Amino acid sequence: MSAVTEETYDVLVVGAGTAGIPTALHAARAGARVLLVEKDARIGGTLHVTGGHIAAAGTRRQAERGITDTVADHLADIRRISRGTARDDLVSIVAENAADTVEWLADRGFAFAPETPRIIYGHEPYETARTYYGKDEGLSILAVLSEELDKTTASYDLTLWLSATVTELLTDEAGAVTGAVVHRRGKDVTVTAPAVVLATGGYGADPELFEELEGAPLVSAAARTSTGDGIHLAMAIGAGLQGEGTYLPTFGGLPDPRTPGRANWSDRQRLTSERAPYEIYVDRDGLRWVAEDEESIDEKERALAQIPDQTFWTVFDDAALERARGGVEQMVVGKEPDEVRAMMGQRPGLHAADSIEELAALAGIDPKGLVETVARYNAAVEAGHDEEHGRTFLPAPIATAPFYAVRNHAITLVTFQGVDIDASFAVRDESGTPVPGLYAVGEVIGAGATCGNSFCSGMLVTPALTFGRLLGERLGEAATDPDRN
Ligand SMILES: Cc1cc2nc3c(=O)[nH]c(=O)nc-3n(C[C@H](O)[C@H](O)[C@H](O)COP(=O)(O)OP(=O)(O)OC[C@H]3O[C@@H](n4cnc5c(N)ncnc54)[C@H](O)[C@@H]3O)c2cc1C
Numbered sequence: 001m002s003a004v005t006e007e008t009y010d011v012l013v014v015g016a017g018t019a020g021i022p023t024a025l026h027a028a029r030a031g032a033r034v035l036l037v038e039k040d041a042r043i044g045g046t047l048h049v050t051g052g053h054i055a056a057a058g059t060r061r062q063a064e065r066g067i068t069d070t071v072a073d074h075l076a077d078i079r080r081i082s083r084g085t086a087r088d089d090l091v092s093i094v095a096e097n098a099a100d101t102v103e104w105l106a107d108r109g110f111a112f113a114p115e116t117p118r119i120i121y122g123h124e125p126y127e128t129a130r131t132y133y134g135k136d137e138g139l140s141i142l143a144v145l146s147e148e149l150d151k152t153t154a155s156y157d158l159t160l161w162l163s164a165t166v167t168e169l170l171t172d173e174a175g176a177v178t179g180a181v182v183h184r185r186g187k188d189v190t191v192t193a194p195a196v197v198l199a200t201g202g203y204g205a206d207p208e209l210f211e212e213l214e215g216a217p218l219v220s221a222a223a224r225t226s227t228g229d230g231i232h233l234a235m236a237i238g239a240g241l242q243g244e245g246t247y248l249p250t251f252g253g254l255p256d257p258r259t260p261g262r263a264n265w266s267d268r269q270r271l272t273s274e275r276a277p278y279e280i281y282v283d284r285d286g287l288r289w290v291a292e293d294e295e296s297i298d299e300k301e302r303a304l305a306q307i308p309d310q311t312f313w314t315v316f317d318d319a320a321l322e323r324a325r326g327g328v329e330q331m332v333v334g335k336e337p338d339e340v341r342a343m344m345g346q347r348p349g350l351h352a353a354d355s356i357e358e359l360a361a362l363a364g365i366d367p368k369g370l371v372e373t374v375a376r377y378n379a380a381v382e383a384g385h386d387e388e389h390g391r392t393f394l395p396a397p398i399a400t401a402p403f404y405a406v407r408n409h410a411i412t413l414v415t416f417q418g419v420d421i422d423a424s425f426a427v428r429d430e431s432g433t434p435v436p437g438l439y440a441v442g443e444v445i446g447a448g449a450t451c452g453n454s455f456c457s458g459m460l461v462t463p464a465l466t467f468g469r470l471l472g473e474r475l476g477e478a479a480t481d482p483d484r485n
Helices: 020-029 060-064 071-081 088-107 138-155 207-214 229-236 297-304 318-323 337-343 356-363 367-383 447-451 461-479
Strands: 004-008 011-014 034-037 158-161 164-171 177-184 187-192 195-198 253-255 263-268 280-282 311-317 350-353 403-411 426-428 434-440
Touching: 011 020, 011 177, 011 229, 011 461, 020 034, 020 138, 020 158, 020 461, 034 164, 034 177, 060 088, 071 088, 088 447, 088 461, 138 158, 138 461, 164 187, 164 229, 177 195, 177 434, 195 229, 195 461, 229 434, 253 403, 263 403, 280 367, 311 318, 311 356, 318 337, 318 403, 350 356, 356 367, 356 403
Parallel strands: 004 187, 011 034, 011 195, 034 158, 195 434
Antiparallel strands: 164 177, 177 187, 253 263, 280 311, 311 403, 350 403, 426 434
């Protein structure tokens, strides 16, 4: 049976993930009474699945490796990659403070992957080696945050509620946010707090909101907790959104064997400029739609957004698969040729056949279209010239059976629209006026804010950690300010 109880804190942080944990622990260390509410049974949110790439210029680690880099260069790279479509005010805060975020992690034993910082080619690359990640990807970040959270709950006024969901924001007559309703242990608890921080993540696991905001097919590899709650909560009290029109899908993983509509990011084909492609990409009609050796991953992602159902197949022969061994040459990340062969016919979307026609029929591609496309491609290889798409890497015909087709969807790892904030992380209403008492950090503000209409290496995890730290420190200081009302 539901009953209402009441609790009071200085700061209520909604969501114990990438952005919420740093917000809460820095606010508490600066002296605030903090409640951190997490709907899942464990902390971490997207940190359980993310690559956890962080981007920062001017770090000790770069200096130790003789890498010269500046905040200005980082900003210039972001502006180039995003074509100036990201929020310059927010991106500047990230670039200026990202090195401190990396040092904060480093000083707490962050397990850097030894090869980092490096240039990452999965997205449009930076010009300088400034992307860092942990040996265990996002889990390496979570290891540090989790230990720091434990220490903070032990020594400061920080309370963590797990399996507790914020269901409603509370406002006063003037429209200021005064707290929230938290559903916990079968009861609704009214939590009063002068500062409420939404750190609830994106909406990649909320098909309805995704359809409403993007109107594009959703194949998700987002965390299952990314259900858009912060956006629903903020919209219900009149918050504005930002990032409209910045949506961009990315090359995906193999279809999830169990859940239709999801993709496995851990089993993904290498479709970036890291390796030269021996395969062709075809759509449902069997037609090629891009030069497979296009160096710009960004150009390829934009072309992908335009094809029917954002679905395509890589088609290759056994000779191409046989040579795709070792590191970046592999067709599927981490899989040697025999492991890829073993998946054919066993996993959804992966097919092998002795003829192109049979392959097309198995895969659901138009057989006539595919047969003609492969013939045209083989003729282009023979002529050394691809008239259709201008591909220049034409190493070998698709001619050695068995032939393979692997289905690929554009996938959504992150979502681009979100709650509009100002440069102090205060949520703004539809007229652009800050809503007193309400803040937002992390993917709830939308990837468009810090990546614009692009994927910029590290430009979600870095803002989440950095904005969380900066906002937490500020809210903590405000809570201890004797002049506070
Ligand atoms: C596979 C994958 C790879 C990625 N790789 C990178 C990368 O390498 N670099 C990069 O910069 N970005 C990457 N991203 C994106 C990045 O990881 C995320 O944008 C970021 O981690 C999100 O942080 P967050 O704090 O906003 O959300 P989360 O870390 O997801 O935390 C949100 C938390 O809020 C909780 N919550 C939600 N609603 C409520 C509610 N109503 N009440 C209470 N709690 C609630 C959730 O359960 C969750 O724990 C990747 C994403 C994916 C999916």
